[in-house]
Amino acid sequence: MKNIYIYILIMGLVSYTIRVLPMTLIRKPIKNQFILSFLYYVPYVTLAVMTFPAITEATQSPIAGMAALILGILAAWFGASLFQVSVLCCAVVFVLELVL
Numbered sequence: 001m002k003n004i005y006i007y008i009l010i011m012g013l014v015s016y017t018i019r020v021l022p023m024t025l026i027r028k029p030i031k032n033q034f035i036l037s038f039l040y041y042v043p044y045v046t047l048a049v050m051t052f053p054a055i056t057e058a059t060q061s062p063i064a065g066m067a068a069l070i071l072g073i074l075a076a077w078f079g080a081s082l083f084q085v086s087v088l089c090c091a092v093v094f095v096l097e098l099v100l
Contacts, residue, residue, distance in 0.1 A: 064096035 030036055056065035068089040075085045 059093055060097055061100045063100060064093045067096055068092040 003078045030039070052069070055069050059065040059068075071092050072085045072089040075088050076082075080088070
């Protein structure tokens with residue numbers, strides 16, 4: 001039981017260090033264009049990494065999830081709103097889950 005407290009303490013220290021070190025070590029504005037562009041895309045990549053696997057795993061059939069993903073991307077590409085894309089994806093999954 002004591003090991004779990006050690007694990008939690010280590011996880012807390014690692015999380016705290018990761019957040020505090022950049023604030024203490026980087027005091028000047030970042031001017032490197034590569035680093036700026038890298039930091040700009042980090043939230044989008046993180047969201048994609050968390051979302052895309054869940055799209056296929058949340059459905060009973062991975063085919064329904066992939067079809068909804070492809071149609072959602074196409075709808076967004078052609079200018080559909082976020083609400084329209086989500087309704088389309090939900091409808092595609094619903095229909096394909098009934099059929100498959």
